[in-house]
Amino acid sequence: MTTLIIGGTSGLGYKLALALAKTNEEVYVTGRRELDEKTNIIYKQFDLTTPNLPERIHGLIESLPTITTLIYAAGYFQDGRVTDLSAEQIEEMIDVGGRGLIYATKEILAKQAGLDELVTITSTSQWTPREREPIYNFVKAGAAHFSNAMAEDGRISKVLVAGPAGMDTAFWDGVARDDSAQLLSPEWVASEVMALREGEYKYRFAKILREPARVEIIETR
Helix, strand or coil, X not given: CEEEEECCCCHHHHHHHHHXXXXXXXXXXXXXXXXXXXXCCEEEECCCCCCCHHHHHHHHHHCCCCCCEEEECCCCCCCCCHXXXXXXXXXXXXXXXXXXXXXXXXXXXXXXXXXXXXXXXXXXXXCCCCCCCHHHHHHHHHHHHHHHHHCCCCCEEEEEEEEECCECCHHHCCCCCCCCCCCECHHHHHHHHHHHCCCCCCEEEEEEECCCCEEEEEEEC
């Protein structure tokens, strides 16, 4: 079993990598910076925001063995109304939140003709509109619906879309927020995502919410 986690060098993606590495799976993670600690996780440097994304994702997938599970956990916070954001900022968010997922899935299917499992990490922004997160809203909702569509593609055996509320990670570094808000533990969220992967289904969508911390499975088919 070989897992590729795009956006797996920090936050929830990294906690999922640690959990998977304990199961003796071969785990590859991508990100812009190397891992802070020595593990058996295999790091591949990859920046979703630099030019020629389709060609670079093609090269990444070609360099890897057969992938059984793709976990897409890439994302970062972007604050501002749509007119506050530059074209570059908008394009970078679309690359990280949307195009990266699309091209990674495309390249895996083109190379190996099938994928056992796709896990897409979204957020509450998938379904909750926010004035100062319009592009983030766009990519998270789009990633969720794209993944839902991939569940209809017979080449992918299982699709999980998990939308967690805010977690206590570096996602919030430098961001002004309400300190009274209860953030979720990324370790706990990772354990819940691992549990949601279990069982027989073609598609599952679950919200991972806070205050109180809980999981709500919205759809399974």
